Amino acid sequence: MATTLITGGTVVSATGRAVADVLVDGETIRALLEPGSSLLGTDVAASVDRVIDATGRYVIPGGIDAHTHMQLPFGGTEASDTFETGTRAAAWGGTTSIIDFAVQTYGQRIEDGLAAWHEKAAGNCAIDYGFHQIVGDVNEASLATLRRLPDEGITSFKMFMAYPGVFYSDDAQILKAMQVSRDTGMLTMMHAENGPAIDVLAAQLVEQGRTEPFYHGVARAWEMEEEATHRAIMLAKLTGAPLYIVHVSAKQAVEQLAWARDKGQNVYGETCPQYLYLSLEDQLGAKGEQWGSFEGAKWVCSTPLRSREEGHQDSMWQALRTNDLQMVSTDHCPFCMKDQKELGLGDFRKIPNGIGSIEHRMDLMYQGVVTGEITLERWVELTSTTPARMFGLYGTKGVIQPGADADIVVYDPNGHTSIGLDKTHHMNMDYSAWEGYEIDGHVDTVLSRGKVIVDGDQYLGAKGDGRFLRRGLSQYLI
Numbered sequence: 001m002a003t004t005l006i007t008g009g010t011v012v013s014a015t016g017r018a019v020a021d022v023l024v025d026g027e028t029i030r031a032l033l034e035p036g037s038s039l040l041g042t043d044v045a046a047s048v049d050r051v052i053d054a055t056g057r058y059v060i061p062g063g064i065d066a067h068t069h070m071q072l073p074f075g076g077t078e079a080s081d082t083f084e085t086g087t088r089a090a091a092w093g094g095t096t097s098i099i100d101f102a103v104q105t106y107g108q109r110i111e112d113g114l115a116a117w118h119e120k121a122a123g124n125c126a127i128d129y130g131f132h133q134i135v136g137d138v139n140e141a142s143l144a145t146l147r148r149l150p151d152e153g154i155t156s157f158k159m160f161m162a163y164p165g166v167f168y169s170d171d172a173q174i175l176k177a178m179q180v181s182r183d184t185g186m187l188t189m190m191h192a193e194n195g196p197a198i199d200v201l202a203a204q205l206v207e208q209g210r211t212e213p214f215y216h217g218v219a220r221a222w223e224m225e226e227e228a229t230h231r232a233i234m235l236a237k238l239t240g241a242p243l244y245i246v247h248v249s250a251k252q253a254v255e256q257l258a259w260a261r262d263k264g265q266n267v268y269g270e271t272c273p274q275y276l277y278l279s280l281e282d283q284l285g286a287k288g289e290q291w292g293s294f295e296g297a298k299w300v301c302s303t304p305l306r307s308r309e310e311g312h313q314d315s316m317w318q319a320l321r322t323n324d325l326q327m328v329s330t331d332h333c334p335f336c337m338k339d340q341k342e343l344g345l346g347d348f349r350k351i352p353n354g355i356g357s358i359e360h361r362m363d364l365m366y367q368g369v370v371t372g373e374i375t376l377e378r379w380v381e382l383t384s385t386t387p388a389r390m391f392g393l394y395g396t397k398g399v400i401q402p403g404a405d406a407d408i409v410v411y412d413p414n415g416h417t418s419i420g421l422d423k424t425h426h427m428n429m430d431y432s433a434w435e436g437y438e439i440d441g442h443v444d445t446v447l448s449r450g451k452v453i454v455d456g457d458q459y460l461g462a463k464g465d466g467r468f469l470r471r472g473l474s475q476y477l478i
């Protein structure tokens, strides 16, 4: 197996940084060495197959995006990235593992939904991938299957308090599934928005002629997120289930998480780049010119973008600093404007929900280091180390240490990244939600289990490089 030495870079972990050489042997990290050191009397640099000079750059564990939706069926269409295109785009952006959501639809057996997801992903991924299970139909059979999923390396499942008639579960169903979570140690992941109430508000807006994309965010008011987050927390408390709230966007939802965590409950949350950088006002357009233009459909996602005036974005950054939120995922769920977002012309309820960001998460979060919102170490923790710990991958993933998989990114803090479609992103989308974003930093080199898959502007990976990750139980619980 080939050996590689990454020399002279600053190796960054969740707890510190040091200049060190990283010796990679085959697929794993063999040692961290003093720069220029010898091993058993041999000059290491002279004895390896390849040397990567990382002088002046950061050497970080590959990003782990724990919330993606490749080919998710939604609103009569399907998310536009396949496992092939989506994981390749992830690699370009310094992400070396994803955890996608296998879907059980209503009336379907979990086994069949999961098998379909394995089929979509197997042999197609550029990087390693795992699955959470979406539970879309709680019944005796699906609850029994759920209990057995940890044996298959699936240790978390997602439920929806939103989308009645599609993915929605009522409180009784959630309670039953949470009992499985308590018994097995599986993490319950929750889409926390009060869907039935939102649907009434959305219908009333449309009846009043308020059909533009902006009203998606008006209907999905923060009160609906706060209420559902609280309800999920109470159901988790009652059952003893560990709980993880996905795509948190409202500051009041963060307050609920902080409240429960202060009481010692195993409750966690992620936010996404869109809730840190984008706002409802942006969606409306600087002078309101996008009001009737349908342009705002580009940023229709759920939970929705929130008002900057109300301070939600500042609150997300703060929660990332104080660990009231533990990590950042993308909720990557891309749709093209043509033929997909356009389904909602004249009725915002029909716009497929989702934003594509898998390629930009590491860069966008690094911008938080540049602006002083988070530290360099916290960047690594939020994007790699905690996702690994939260979802049972730590030790193999999420850290640069002997024995870990050699998933490594060489990141140039003096580089520059211009984001947007014009700069030819690799996601399968006909627009960019991030058009015009300029980042002071650049992904230079990406290794996935020891193989260099991105080298400057060259892609050297291949579909089928990525393997299915059998995950253990969460390593993050109190």
Ligand code: DUC
Pocket: 069, 074, 191, 300, 301, 302, 303, 331, 333, 353, 354, 355
């Ligand atoms: N939210 C989205 O924006 N897209 C897919 C599903 C979800 O919950």
Ligand code: ZN
Pocket: 191, 246, 247, 302, 303
């Ligand atoms: Zn969701």
Ligand code: ZN
Pocket: 067, 069, 246, 331, 333
């Ligand atoms: Zn999602």
